């Protein structure tokens with residue numbers, strides 16, 4: 001059972017079409033919204049603990065609403081009180097069969113984490129997806145779960161949603177991942193809590209580690225280390241109840257990246273972004289922008305909700321091209337579209353390599369980012385695993401997000417530095433991760449008009 005309020009998360013309420021103009025310097029202070037990855041995990045991992053988890057400053061977005069609804073469907077009671085969200089769970093072994101299919105919407109994190117959480121439950125579950133998510137690869141989670149004896153049926157030969165889990169016993173397995181993916185790593189660790197025998201995950205790169213931090217804080221039987229093949233994690237079947245947490249979610253560095261790059265690029269800008277998560281597995285965008293010459297100063301570095309955070313002070317200034325490749329890529333994978341905007345406005349060449357994963361995000365972000373920035377006059381060429389970007393200037397154009405929240409926001413920021421007018425179509429999807437995006441940029445002085453406001 002749940003209250004309606006807890007599920008009433010904003011979805012696509014921002015304007016559908018934006019008109020953006022180059023404007024005055026950006027000035028002021030923002031607290032970007034709660035971290036999406038941590039919020040999903042807070043809601044979903046709360047179902048594992050026995051008792052009431054208290055979550056403050058969680059992201060209330062379309063995507064995270066699906067994780068809240070999933071926790072409710074599995075038998076958790078969820079309510080809001082005094083600015084916090086509470087999830088009261090009977091614990092992993094007390095979860096019950098949902099009355100209907102769980103709708104993951106367009107949220108890849110909800111779907112992949114649920115695959116791990118549900119594969120070993122002793123009841124059947126059905127996961128359904130929006131058409132965009134139904135195109136994304138699920139075999140990377142389902143194939144390793146099959147190696148743990150998970151029983152399921154999924155479209156496209158077991159590689160795409162919808163997915164039906166039969167509810168079967170699992171066995172521990174040693175997984176050596178080929179792709180650095182936090183969603184896959186997390187799903188396998190969650191499945192390991194239900195498996196007979198230890199489950200090991202060896203990862204090829206430093207994918208975000210929020211699941212490991214949260215599981216450890218809950219008291220899960222998890223150990224990690226570094227071996228010849230890379231970083232490994234080992235988890236064993238849950239025998240003791242996990243402890244519910246009280247946590248405050250830091251601001252999302254992936255959302256902060258949009259005002260961050262805008263403040264770097266719009267001449268004369270001086271902006272503060274407070275309480276931004278700077279987990280080393282997520283902070284690549286700050287490191288790369290600093291390498292490009294950005295004037296970003298970290299203040300008051302501290303811990304919030306088991307995660308490192310800081311206040312960022314940003315002053316505009318010229319940027320220089322750089323090279324992004326190898327292990328660094330996974331630490332800024334979601335920020336690459338906005339980094340492409342920064343690179344298109346920098347002095348000199350930027351090369352992004354080893355980022356083929358971008359082709360299987362909400363859109364093919366390599367192709368879509370290149371096409372849309374080319375329409376704005378950028379010297380950007382898509383390669384199989386990234387871009388070649390020659391720095392220069394942008395001109396206003398009519399561009400399209402293709403329903404991809406990060407592309408919508410990257411193009412809006414591009415419009416703030418382009419000459420003339422930029423029209424961003426299908427921009428409402430920004431609400432998937434940053435419901436207050438337009439309002440926050442306007443509060444800093446950005447010139448953004450709504451051309452249409454949808455009825456929803």
Ligand code: S3P
Nearest residue numbers: 037109180181182183184333334
């Ligand atoms: C996420 C992991 C990343 C990231 C996604 C969120 C997560 O995906 O791109 O936006 O919360 O675990 P992969 O796990 O596919 O790399």
